[in-house]
Amino acid sequence: MFITVIHRISDPDQFESSAKSATEVIPSHLKLHQYLSGNDRKTATCLWEARSVQDVKEFLEPVVGHVSRNEYVPLNAEAGFGLPAASAVSALN
Secondary structure, three states: OEEEEEEEEHHHHHHHHHHHHHHHHHOOOOEEEEEEEOHHHOOOEEEEEEEHHHHHHHHHHHOOOEEEEEEEEEOOOOOOOOOOOOHHHHHHO
């Protein structure tokens, strides 16, 4: 499944530092496809692929939850377009 995470960031420097470090230890059951930052660096959007929203949340909240409010949105992949091809992560459902 694809999940968008919308980050409302209170400390952009800390958020970016924490997020960059976390990309080096993403568990194999998660795949980060995109990270997009707003010009003001106070909003970012990520596109994840995972078995569940909870899997992404359990990984991200300890990493960036102290410097951002995070909204997790499961996507309707059948109604969307432009999404990456589903990977083996989706097959783990």
